[in-house]
Amino acid sequence: MSPAxxxxxxxxxxxxxxxxxxxxxIGVGLVTNDGFIIESQFTVGYDAEKSGAMAARVVSRIxxxxxxxxxxxxxxTQNSVFFVKETExxxxxxxxxxxxxxxxxxxxxxxxx
Amino acid sequence: xxxxxxxxxxALIFATLAxxxxxxxxxxxxxSILKDGLMRNPTYTLAKIILGRAYYIKGDIKEAINVxxxxxxxxxxxxxxxxxxxxxxxxxxEYDKAxxxxxxxxxxxxxxxxxxxxxxxxxxEMVSPKFGEIxxxxxxxxxxxxxxxxxxxxxxxxxxxxxVEEAVKPEEQVEVPKAEVTPEAKVEVxxxxxxxxxxxxxxxxxxxPEEQVEPPKAEVIPEVRVEEVEVKPVEMxxxxxxxxxxxxxxxxxxxxxxxxxxxxxxxIKTVKGVFISSKDxxxxxxxxxxxxxxxxxxxxxxxxxNEADDSFKFLKAGPLTRCIIEKTDETxxxxxxxxxxxxxxxxxxxxxxLIFVYARKIIEEIQEILR
Numbered sequence: 001m002s003p004a005x006x007x008x009x010x011x012x013x014x015x016x017x018x019x020x021x022x023x024x025x026i027g028v029g030l031v032t033n034d035g036f037i038i039e040s041q042f043t044v045g046y047d048a049e050k051s052g053a054m055a056a057r058v059v060s061r062i063x064x065x066x067x068x069x070x071x072x073x074x075x076x077t078q079n080s081v082f083f084v085k086e087t088e089x090x091x092x093x094x095x096x097x098x099x100x101x102x103x104x105x106x107x108x109x110x111x112x113x
Numbered sequence: 114x115x116x117x118x119x120x121x122x123x124a125l126i127f128a129t130l131a132x133x134x135x136x137x138x139x140x141x142x143x144x145s146i147l148k149d150g151l152m153r154n155p156t157y158t159l160a161k162i163i164l165g166r167a168y169y170i171k172g173d174i175k176e177a178i179n180v181x182x183x184x185x186x187x188x189x190x191x192x193x194x195x196x197x198x199x200x201x202x203x204x205x206x207e208y209d210k211a212x213x214x215x216x217x218x219x220x221x222x223x224x225x226x227x228x229x230x231x232x233x234x235x236x237x238e239m240v241s242p243k244f245g246e247i248x249x250x251x252x253x254x255x256x257x258x259x260x261x262x263x264x265x266x267x268x269x270x271x272x273x274x275x276x277v278e279e280a281v282k283p284e285e286q287v288e289v290p291k292a293e294v295t296p297e298a299k300v301e302v303x304x305x306x307x308x309x310x311x312x313x314x315x316x317x318x319x320x321x322p323e324e325q326v327e328p329p330k331a332e333v334i335p336e337v338r339v340e341e342v343e344v345k346p347v348e349m350x351x352x353x354x355x356x357x358x359x360x361x362x363x364x365x366x367x368x369x370x371x372x373x374x375x376x377x378x379x380x381i382k383t384v385k386g387v388f389i390s391s392k393d394x395x396x397x398x399x400x401x402x403x404x405x406x407x408x409x410x411x412x413x414x415x416x417x418x419n420e421a422d423d424s425f426k427f428l429k430a431g432p433l434t435r436c437i438i439e440k441t442d443e444t445x446x447x448x449x450x451x452x453x454x455x456x457x458x459x460x461x462x463x464x465x466x467l468i469f470v471y472a473r474k475i476i477e478e479i480q481e482i483l484r
């Protein structure tokens with residue numbers, strides 16, 4: 001039985017599955033602007049709390065610096081790629097390995113949010 | 114774009130993609146795409162030319178010539194075809210062919226700077242080795258000149274001297290070369306003149322009774338050509354020195370070397386502007402003149418990147434390498450290059466993947482400069 005949809009964001013576990021089933025996607029989550037986790041699906045061994053806090057911090061900085069209403073960014077590091085996107089219900093974020101299908105992940109994020 | 118390619122490589126976009134790869138230094142990827150595309154579209158001449166160029170850049174000159182020659186019939190009027198054939202033959206040391214192709218390039222486009230430069234430098238190169246030849250010749254002559262041995266054979270001297278003296282007489286020397294004086298002959302002149310005493314002694318060298326006649330004749334020839342052209346080599350040296358001075362003067366400033374890849378990036382329709390800043394947020398170079406608040410943006414971009422970098426360190430995810438920030442009216446693509454940040458501001462519909470491919474070359478240059 002699928003979980004009840006989040007009334008604010010429209011993002012739920014079923015939709016998270018669409019992302020986590022993509023190879024090399026490490027985790028998906030939704031956090032408040034303060035960085036508290038609303039919902040997350042992560043591979044074992046990865047800290048969703050830390051990742052969520054980081055997503056909130058980056059989004060906050062982007063909004064503050066560039067005066068954007070709804071921030072959205074893709075951040076590449078040496079090993080991973082982070083997607084952060086502000087939605088009605090909170091900050092949606094995805095973490096995947098560097099060699100994941102970034103295009104497909106992006107399309108799915110846009111579809112979900 | 115790669116996905117697009119795999120779906121429709123029959124649409125001939127592979128050549129464009131390969132060209133982009135080549136511009137970014139991804140030579141093997143370009144060759145692979147072109148070979149694959151040409152298997153499906155063997156008559157696509159442009160792709161052959163690009164493949165030839167790719168092989169040339171890779172250093173596989175023979176394969177480059179092979180591909181370019183195959184395409185030559187259909188691409189006789191192609192500027193690039195002729196230019197790269199010129200480059201290839203030049204690399205192989207076949208200067209005549211190289212010059213022919215450079216000239217063909219200039220016939221197609223008289224403004225082609227690369228062909229002009231190559232042709233000029235080829236002409237200079239074709240002249241300069243003669244200096245070396247002369248020096249070798251002179252060394253050879255000097256080695257042969259051993260006065261002590263000469264004394265041992267007085268008879269030989271007697272026979273040869275008249276010929277030598279004739280050769281040295283200026284009036285007679287002038288008659289012969291006038292019609293025949295070639296640039297090479299000009300070059301040979303001055304060094305011979307510098308040591309007149311040695312010239313006269315030359316015929317005395319190594320003379321054995323049987324060989325008396327032949328050696329002096331061979332050595333007289335360069336002297337005969339001498340008089341007419343005395344000053345020319347000095348002029349050539351001056352020209353070479355001038356060129357060297359020009360080269361020194363034209364040596365680009367560090368950031369000028371990224372001007373070309375930046376210009377290529379700016380030719381993408383969706384790119385609004387580019388700027389380079391330090392990680393501290395200080396502007397290094399601005400290619401987005403329309404915008405007046407560029408220094409502020411630099412500071413903000415640097416702040417965002419530093420914040421993200423710190424966060425990623427905390428997550429042990431490695432340092433930030435790239436960042437795409439999507440706004441409603443524009444997209445900001447940032448690439449880190451050592452202690453610098455290359456920021457490209459584009460329309461929202463721009464393809465960041467393509468931007469990063471173009472940016473790669475610039476990043477390499479910046480890293481080289483900052484190293």
